[in-house]
Amino acid sequence: MENLSLSCRNEVLTATLKNEIDHHSAVSVRNEIDDRLYKEMPRALVFDLSEVNFMDSSGLGLVLGRYAKAKELGIEVVVKNPSKRTEKIFRMAGTDKLIKIIHDKEIK
Amino acid sequence: MNQINEIKCTFLSLSQNEGLARSIVSGFLLPLDPDVEELADLRCAVSEAVTNCIVHAYKKSVGNITLTLKAYDDRTFKMIIADKGCGIPDVALARKPLYTTLPDEDRCGMGFSIMESFSDKLDVKSQIGKGTRVTLTKKLSSPDVT
Numbered sequence: 001m002e003n004l005s006l007s008c009r010n011e012v013l014t015a016t017l018k019n020e021i022d023h024h025s026a027v028s029v030r031n032e033i034d035d036r037l038y039k040e041m042p043r044a045l046v047f048d049l050s051e052v053n054f055m056d057s058s059g060l061g062l063v064l065g066r067y068a069k070a071k072e073l074g075i076e077v078v079v080k081n082p083s084k085r086t087e088k089i090f091r092m093a094g095t096d097k098l099i100k101i102i103h104d105k106e107i108k
Numbered sequence: 109m110n111q112i113n114e115i116k117c118t119f120l121s122l123s124q125n126e127g128l129a130r131s132i133v134s135g136f137l138l139p140l141d142p143d144v145e146e147l148a149d150l151r152c153a154v155s156e157a158v159t160n161c162i163v164h165a166y167k168k169s170v171g172n173i174t175l176t177l178k179a180y181d182d183r184t185f186k187m188i189i190a191d192k193g194c195g196i197p198d199v200a201l202a203r204k205p206l207y208t209t210l211p212d213e214d215r216c217g218m219g220f221s222i223m224e225s226f227s228d229k230l231d232v233k234s235q236i237g238k239g240t241r242v243t244l245t246k247k248l249s250s251p252d253v254t
Contacts, residue, residue, distance in 0.1 A: 020127060020130075022123075022126045022127065022155055022159065023123055023126055023155075023159040023162065023163060024123035024124055024126050024127065026214065027123070030214060054130070054148075054151065054152075054155075056152050056155040056156055056159070056222065057156055057159075057215075057216055057218040057219050057222055058155075058159060058214075058215075060216050060218060061213075061214035061215050061216040062214055064214070064216050065214035085145075085148055089152070089218075089222065092218065092221065092222065092225060093205070093206065093216060093218045093221075094206075
């Protein structure tokens with residue numbers, strides 16, 4: 001099952017996470033994002049979570065780990081379109097105080 | 109309260125079995141007509157527990173994880189996740205939000221906190237060198253009467 005697609009436009013690297021993000025899938029996703037992050041050195045890293053249908057604390061660790069790296073490099077991190085459930089997990093850890101969470105209001 | 113169903117299964121501490129554990133919990137709970145949110149909470153809780161066994165209890169080695177699920181006629185659900193791994197030296201500390209022994213591996217220290225918030229009661233028994241047993245109890249809400 002595919003868990004990640006990456007695209008970079010106008011110095012914004014978007015990592016679209018897909019399907020189930022747990023400890024199993026987070027490991028390979030992490031390496032792919034990090035490789036691309038160092039290659040592109042973007043202005044911002046956006047995690048698009050709209051296609052995630054399951055995420056646990058391993059997914060949270062994945063985002064927080066990238067946030068720590070990006071911060072050192074002066075790159076802004078944004079979490080986009082998490083489901084209500086995923087956002088609940090983010091808020092539980094206080095992550096929403098560190099990382100901006102945004103929602104597209106557009107109707108599909 | 110009387111027990112109405114029980115399953116017990118043992119699988120290896122391989123990360124692909126995290127998804128398997130979630131599927132087992134879904135399959136066991138679905139006939140009980142659980143609330144969608146509660147089902148999602150419990151799938152997340154088992155994922156946290158099994159990940160703990162893989163990442164912490166067995167670390168670089170592979171061992172057995174035993175998952176036991178029980179259902180009772182008053183809609184109480186019990187989930188027991190047991191391993192024979194390294195054990196937790198200080199359970200109270202391990203249960204603290206954001207505490208982790210592995211920050212470099214992107215562990216955020218929220219596993220037990222998430223399990224706690226998604227259950228009514230979470231019991232953790234651990235012995236160094238013997239293993240850990242996590243028991244999660246949750247009373248499922250009554251199905252909507254339509």
